Amino acid sequence: MTTPELSQRIIAAALDQFGRLGFDAASTRDIARASGVAMSSITYHFGGKQGLYLACADQIAVVIGAVHRPLMDAIEADPPRTPQDARAGALALLENFARFMLAPESEIHCQFIVREQQHPTEAFERIYEHMMSPVLETATALLAIALPHRDERERRALVISLVGMAIVLRVGRACVARVLRVDDIDAQTADFLLASLRRSALTLLTED
Amino acid sequence: MTTPELSQRIIAAALDQFGRLGFDAASTRDIARASGVAMSSITYHFGGKQGLYLACADQIAVVIGAVHRPLMDAIEADPPRTPQDARAGALALLENFARFMLAPESEIHCQFIVREQQHPTEAFERIYEHMMSPVLETATALLAIALPHRDERERRALVISLVGMAIVLRVGRACVARVLRVDDIDAQTADFLLASLRRSALTLLTED
DNA sequence: GTCTATACTACGATAGAC
DNA sequence: GTCTATCGTAGTATAGAC
Numbered sequence: 001m002t003t004p005e006l007s008q009r010i011i012a013a014a015l016d017q018f019g020r021l022g023f024d025a026a027s028t029r030d031i032a033r034a035s036g037v038a039m040s041s042i043t044y045h046f047g048g049k050q051g052l053y054l055a056c057a058d059q060i061a062v063v064i065g066a067v068h069r070p071l072m073d074a075i076e077a078d079p080p081r082t083p084q085d086a087r088a089g090a091l092a093l094l095e096n097f098a099r100f101m102l103a104p105e106s107e108i109h110c111q112f113i114v115r116e117q118q119h120p121t122e123a124f125e126r127i128y129e130h131m132m133s134p135v136l137e138t139a140t141a142l143l144a145i146a147l148p149h150r151d152e153r154e155r156r157a158l159v160i161s162l163v164g165m166a167i168v169l170r171v172g173r174a175c176v177a178r179v180l181r182v183d184d185i186d187a188q189t190a191d192f193l194l195a196s197l198r199r200s201a202l203t204l205l206t207e208d
Numbered sequence: 209m210t211t212p213e214l215s216q217r218i219i220a221a222a223l224d225q226f227g228r229l230g231f232d233a234a235s236t237r238d239i240a241r242a243s244g245v246a247m248s249s250i251t252y253h254f255g256g257k258q259g260l261y262l263a264c265a266d267q268i269a270v271v272i273g274a275v276h277r278p279l280m281d282a283i284e285a286d287p288p289r290t291p292q293d294a295r296a297g298a299l300a301l302l303e304n305f306a307r308f309m310l311a312p313e314s315e316i317h318c319q320f321i322v323r324e325q326q327h328p329t330e331a332f333e334r335i336y337e338h339m340m341s342p343v344l345e346t347a348t349a350l351l352a353i354a355l356p357h358r359d360e361r362e363r364r365a366l367v368i369s370l371v372g373m374a375i376v377l378r379v380g381r382a383c384v385a386r387v388l389r390v391d392d393i394d395a396q397t398a399d400f401l402l403a404s405l406r407r408s409a410l411t412l413l414t415e416d
Numbered sequence: 417g418t419c420t421a422t423a424c425t426a427c428g429a430t431a432g433a434c
Numbered sequence: 435g436t437c438t439a440t441c442g443t444a445g446t447a448t449a450g451a452c
Contacts, residue, residue, distance in 0.1 A: 168372025
């Protein structure tokens, strides 16, 4: 590719539009305008609106994958052997994810993904395969060490609940602020939420 | 109103379109077609696309409000006095909500709400005020009885986590199925998820 | 490889018949 | 109160100049 940055600029603008508005409501005109290129360049580089959408899905997998990469690598390089270590690893993975859910950057990514979750298309498949599956299976493996006496299916359900505790910080953002009686979720409130989440998760990860 | 059912038919079709596609992508033409009326009837009854959108928000508040009504009434009629009773009430409220999240009807409602949560408009305000706020504050009050020694702010954060554990069953539906290695979430899988959720919630609601 | 120009379809709103 | 007809705008895709 002679101008790799141009494709990236289009994808960035497209991700913003697709995330905020969804596939149908997003307009290639606006995306072209926002990225400062002609509309026909989208056709040239991505074959059309659909192709651009899939390129956005790949981009999401890369970006959110990078969020988890350092921790995932550390866990793989030095796999936990004791329940205590596994619990600490799972907590770190969850806190890392929750921190991303609280960050502004996760907004468009999450809206994109939540939409895809309801009726998954090829776009979801790519995101799941390249980003979600590795993280979720790592979490499941950590829980197998942390909670050896529990049924595998129970552990998988627990992974889902833990993910939910983090994901609500993004998808229920307006409710979170109102329930805590704050105008918006500032850094201080975010730290409090993370600490509280950590406490609850620790409770759930401690074998009775 | 001489034909109250016609407005309802339009709202039903609109909710489906707005929920699935969002405000911009939904088309009043399609809504009119789906409900079997002329497009101009929407203008007549709701003043335009925006008015119809707000009518859908009110409808959501009514429908999801009705889901919680029986339990809310029972709790108000006979307020729990012991931590055990309060815990049971909170668990019942959560399970009721989670069951709705697993039901197909919640799909469009939730998509509508999640979109509104990111950048709340008048529509979110109506849903929050008439439906969410009463339920969330009831839950908070129950937790105040169940966990008297904990800080009020901690209890509110816990309410958020509990909601997250239920809400992920809807917004993360595709992931839930994949993590549990099932093709779709049938009645049996749903029961298992609810039982597992109940167990985790009980753990979190038991004072250490 | 990027542009301009254009073909074709669909959008929301409104006017006016009945 | 519901319809049909129409206006002005904006959507995607494509053809062809450079």
